[in-house]
Amino acid sequence: MLVGYIRVSTDDQNLNLQKDALIKYGIDQRNIFSDKTSGSKDKRVGLDKAIEFLKDGDTLVVWKLDRLGRSLAHLISIITSLKNRNISFISITEGMDTTTASGELFFHIFGALAQFERSLIQERVKAGLESANQRGITGGRPRAINDEKIIAIKKALDDGMSKAAICRTFGVKRSTLIDSLNRI
Secondary structure (H helix, E strand, C coil), rough: CEEEEEECCCCCCCCCCHHHHHHHCCCCHHEEEEEECCCCCCCHHHHHHHHCCCCCEEEEEEHHHHHHHCCCHHHHHHHHHHHHHHCEEEECCEEEECHHHHHHHHHHHHHHHHHHHHHHHHHHHHHHHHHHHHHCCCCCCCCCHHHHCCCCCHHHHHHHCCCCHHHHHHHCCCCHHHHHHHCC
C-alpha cells in the first residue's frame, strides 16, 4: 500500500500542491497524513501517525525530501527505520525510490554524505576549541565566584566565619559557595 506524508511550515501555507501530486501518483486520499508545522520540530503528529500506520511491505511517499526530515541525518534515520521494518520510501520530486537499485544507491550516498557532514562538524568544533584554548579562552559557563572573591572567602573561613555569614557578606547562595569551594 502507498501511504503519503505532506507538510507545510505555517498555517498560512497550503498543502494542496503536495496533496495533488501524491493523489496523481496513486495514493488514496484517505492514506495521506499531514502536518502544518516547521520541519525543525521534533514532534510532528501527522508524521508519527503515518509511520505508525505503515505496515510491512508498504511504501511511504513524499512530494519532496525536505518535507520529511529536519536534516540529512534525521532523514536518513527515518528512512533507515522504515527499511528495518521492510517499508519502502519514495520521494517524487527527487526520483528517490528505495525499491529500485538506483534508489538504494541514492540512499546510501545520502548516508555517506550525512556521515561526512557529521565528521566535518566534529572537526570544526575541535579546531575551534583548540584555537580558543591557545588564546587562553576556556569554554563553558563563567565562574559564579571570581578568583579574587574566592580568596577572600577562604580567608574568612580560615578566620572562623560561618558559611551562612559568608553567603550574606559576599552575596552568594549557599549551593554556589559549596560548589565553588569543592572546585578548588
